[in-house]
Amino acid sequence: MLLVKQELLAALASTLESLSPGSGAKAVFESPKVAAHGDLACTAAMQLAKPLARKPRELAEDISAALRATPAFRQWVDAIEIAGPGFLNIRLKTAAKQQVVREVLAAGEAFGREAGQGERVLVEFVSANPTGPLHVGHGRQAALGDAICNLLASQGAQVWREFYYNDAGVQIQTLATSTQLRAKGIKPGDPQWPEQAYNGEYIADIAEDFKAQKTVRSDDREYTASGDVEDIDSIRQFAVAYLRHEQDLDLKAFRVRFDHYYLESSLYTSGRVEATVKKLVEAGKTYEQDGALWLKSTDYGDDKDRVMRKGDGSFTYFVPDVAYHIAKWERGFHKVVNIQGTDHHGTIARVRAGLQAAGEGIPPGYPDYVLHTMVRVMRGGEEVKISKRAGSYVTLRDLIEWTSTDAVRFFLLSRKPDTEYTFDIDLALAQNNDNPVYYVQYAHARICSVLAAWGGDVATLAQAELSPLESPAAQALLLMLARYPDMLAAAAQDFAPHDVTFYLRELAASYHSYYDAERILVDDEPVKRARLALVAATAQVLHNGLAILGVSAPRKM
Numbered sequence: 001m002l003l004v005k006q007e008l009l010a011a012l013a014s015t016l017e018s019l020s021p022g023s024g025a026k027a028v029f030e031s032p033k034v035a036a037h038g039d040l041a042c043t044a045a046m047q048l049a050k051p052l053a054r055k056p057r058e059l060a061e062d063i064s065a066a067l068r069a070t071p072a073f074r075q076w077v078d079a080i081e082i083a084g085p086g087f088l089n090i091r092l093k094t095a096a097k098q099q100v101v102r103e104v105l106a107a108g109e110a111f112g113r114e115a116g117q118g119e120r121v122l123v124e125f126v127s128a129n130p131t132g133p134l135h136v137g138h139g140r141q142a143a144l145g146d147a148i149c150n151l152l153a154s155q156g157a158q159v160w161r162e163f164y165y166n167d168a169g170v171q172i173q174t175l176a177t178s179t180q181l182r183a184k185g186i187k188p189g190d191p192q193w194p195e196q197a198y199n200g201e202y203i204a205d206i207a208e209d210f211k212a213q214k215t216v217r218s219d220d221r222e223y224t225a226s227g228d229v230e231d232i233d234s235i236r237q238f239a240v241a242y243l244r245h246e247q248d249l250d251l252k253a254f255r256v257r258f259d260h261y262y263l264e265s266s267l268y269t270s271g272r273v274e275a276t277v278k279k280l281v282e283a284g285k286t287y288e289q290d291g292a293l294w295l296k297s298t299d300y301g302d303d304k305d306r307v308m309r310k311g312d313g314s315f316t317y318f319v320p321d322v323a324y325h326i327a328k329w330e331r332g333f334h335k336v337v338n339i340q341g342t343d344h345h346g347t348i349a350r351v352r353a354g355l356q357a358a359g360e361g362i363p364p365g366y367p368d369y370v371l372h373t374m375v376r377v378m379r380g381g382e383e384v385k386i387s388k389r390a391g392s393y394v395t396l397r398d399l400i401e402w403t404s405t406d407a408v409r410f411f412l413l414s415r416k417p418d419t420e421y422t423f424d425i426d427l428a429l430a431q432n433n434d435n436p437v438y439y440v441q442y443a444h445a446r447i448c449s450v451l452a453a454w455g456g457d458v459a460t461l462a463q464a465e466l467s468p469l470e471s472p473a474a475q476a477l478l479l480m481l482a483r484y485p486d487m488l489a490a491a492a493q494d495f496a497p498h499d500v501t502f503y504l505r506e507l508a509a510s511y512h513s514y515y516d517a518e519r520i521l522v523d524d525e526p527v528k529r530a531r532l533a534l535v536a537a538t539a540q541v542l543h544n545g546l547a548i549l550g551v552s553a554p555r556k557m
Contacts, residue, residue: 002100002103002482002485003099003103004076004092004096004099005029005040005482007072007075007076008029008040008072008073008076008077008090009027009028009029010072011067011070011071011072011073012027012029012042012044012067013025013027014070015063015066015067015070016044016048016063018066019048019052019059019062019063019066020048020051020052023044023047023048026044026047027044028042029041029042029090030042030043031483031486032089035479037081037083037089038079038081038089038090038091039090039091039092039097039479040089040090040092041087041088041089041090042063042087042088042090043086043087043088044063044088045057045059045060045063045086045087045088046060046085046086046087049086056085056086057082057085057086059086060082060086060087060088061082063088064080064082064088067080067088068080075093075096076092076093076095076096077090077091077092077093077096078091078092078093078094079091094467094469094470094475095466095467097475097478097479097482098466098467098469098478099466100478100481100482100537101464101466101469101478101481101533101534101537102462102466104481104537104540104541105461105462105533105536105537105540106462108540109540109543109544109547111484111485111540111541111544112154112484112485112488112541112544113154113155113156113488114154114155114156114489115156116156116157116158117155117156117157118156118158119156119157119158119335120157120158120160120332120333120334120335121152121157121158121159121160121333121335121336121337122159122160122162122328122331122333122335122336122337123145123148123149123152123159123160123161123162123336123337123339124145124162124163124164124336124337124338124339125141125142125144125145125146125148125161125162125163125338125339126138126141126142126145126163126247126251126256126258127163127164127165127340128165128247129165129166129167129169129171129172130165130167130172130175130239130240130243130244130247131171131172131174131175131198131243132175132198132200132202132243133200133202133243133246133247133250133395133396133397134247134250134251134395134396134397135393135394135395135396136374136375136377136393136394136395136396136398136399136423137341137372137374137375138396139254139375139396139399139408139412140372140374140375140412140417140421141339141340141341141372142251142254142256142396143254143256143408143409143412143413143497143549143550144339144370144372144412144413144417144497145161145256145339146161146255146256146409146550147409147413147497147500147548147549147550148337148339148370148492148495148497149161150547150548150549150550151488151491151492151495151497151500151548152337152492154488154492154548155488155489155492155493157335160259160260160333161257161258161259161260162258162259162260162261162262163258163260163261163262164261164262164263164264164324165261165262165263165264166264166265167240167263167264167265168263168264168265168268169264172236172240173236174196174197174198175198175203175236175239175240175243176232176235176236176239177194177197177232178194178197178198178203179203179206179207179210179235179238179239180207180229180232180235181193181194181197182203182204182206182207183207183208183210183211183229183235184229187204199392200392202243202246206238206239206242206243209225209238209242210225210227210229210234210235210238210239210242211225211227211229212225212227213225213226213227216238216241216242216245217241217245218241218244218245218247218248219244219248219258219261220244220261221240221241221244222241223237223238223240223241224238225238226238250395250396250397250400253397253400253405254396254400254405254408254409255405255409255550256550262324264320264324267320267323267324267327268320272323272324272326272327273315273319273320273323275323276319276322276323276326276354276358277293277308277309277315277319279358279359279360280295280308280354280357280358281293283357283358283359285299285357286308290311291311292307292308292309292310292311293307293308293309294306294307294308295307295308295350295353295354295357296357297349297350297353297354297357299353299357300349300352300353300356300357300364301349301352301353301364302349302350302353303349306318306350306353317347318347318350318351318354319354321347321351321354322351322354322355322358325351325355325362325366325367326355326358326360326362328367329355329360329362329366330360334366335368336366336367336368337367337368337369337370337495338367338368338369338370339369339370339371339372339417340369340370340371340372341371341372341373341374342371342372342373342418344369344371345371348369352364352365352366368495370417370495371417371418372417372418373417373418373419373420373421375412375421375422375423376420376421376422376423377394377399377422377423377425378422378423378424378425378426379402379424379425379426380425380426381426384425396408399423399425402425402428402429403425403428403429404428406437406441406551406552407428407429407435407437408423408428409549409550409551410436410437410440410501410549410551411423411428411436411437413497413498413500413501413549414436414498414501415498416496416498417498431557436501436505437551438557439505439508439509440504440505440507440508440542440546441546441551441552441553441554441557442508442557443507443508443511443512443538443542444539444542444543444546444553444554444555445554445555445556445557446511446512446515447511447535447536447538447539447542448539448555448556449556450520450521450532450535451532451535451536451539452555453521454521454528454532456532458536461529461532461533461536462533464526464529464530464532464533465526465529465530466530466533466534467530468526468527468530468531469530469531469534471517471518472517473513473514473517473518474514474518474531474534476510476513476514477510477511477513477514477534477538478534480506480507480510481507481537481538481541483503484503484507484541484544484545487499487500487503488500488545488548497548497549500545500548500549501549503545504542504545504546504549507538507541507542507545508542511535511538511542514534514535515535518531520532520535539553
């Protein structure tokens, strides 16, 4: 149906161009808000009525007549109806809807994907400082980031996954001090234990391995402990490497990878922070007041000017962020998406202000942000608030061990990022239709079971005669399959992987309804092959959509 739609769109563009030169480029179909109104809708008559000094409904009559005369509309369209002030509601022939089966089976995993267009996109996500285990909030961010990367890649972008973390700040010093105290035998609750120290049992594990002079390796570093409990620098480096290794294990279990790790410390050692401040000063975008250096961020829409350098000479935390994003721009990433918690909302205006003030030609909306809320975890009807290992919060590893990677990813992607989400452990383990990931995966497995029972070569179904697919249940399933490419494109544009989860649940429901309405393995060979082709195409689209989410498509359950 994708090819059908392209042919119809070309006919519409040609018709509009003949009526008003230049309008053909704006030809577009919409999906009717009410399914009973048709399969495609067009509002061109209302848009062109004023510039052509015509009544919209009369113009709609002319457009309709011209479209019906085109070869594409004669071949694929059953009827064009005019509604309201000039809407064109288009009803497709059954044969047009059936074409989607051939398209899916021919394209396979590529169905819905666009060819590469060369746009380079950097997506920064997780970016957890190595001071403790990844918590469920990091898990939501990892699922969002990976799925958004997959969505952008599906539309032809060259995607770069980046993990940014602070490896030298106050939190890292607290980590080193906490580990040193545990290595010396001092533990939480002892008089010598500082109030701000990290209390989780993982600190004791780091201390024991440090004393044992172990070597730890992560994706971006390797370090061997000195074993000397007075060597605070060695303790710091070992603890960072240890926790980076732990993060890597969690992310690998979560099926998330990164192309690059960027260290905040490198922004200082490379001179990027100082160079950024110099640019802003030279551009006349700063001023001195009360012993501090201020950025004129109100010139760029911020609600007040912001301190860049405090009286003690240290920089505020948004300054390295500005330096980091200038580095992204200079690396050739003119499209950047940052996925962060909603607690970062206040930094957006000041970072963007700094980037525009730097005089690099960076546009006002750079970078894009996707902000997410934290996650509550419920088990047995009660909220789970702590992990023994972390000491104060539920970890991503806990969630995976209690349920599964598939469940965690699907669940954490099933709502808009900025909405509150409660992860129900009991629901994630349930094997029934209330569990959304089970419901979708079961539809795929159910189809695979049907195809296995048939025992034929699925590749041959691409040539099946599809005319038997005329029932209401079959038609509904065909239209759901045809929606996939547009849904995928819109989800990528809006950074909205939750739209994919909604679509997959609808597609699974449509398949289950079809399965209940019609036997597939019937004696009539042409009918059987047509129905097998339809369900095989459905399995392929379920597989493709789940792959975008990083969720498996099991053949058996």
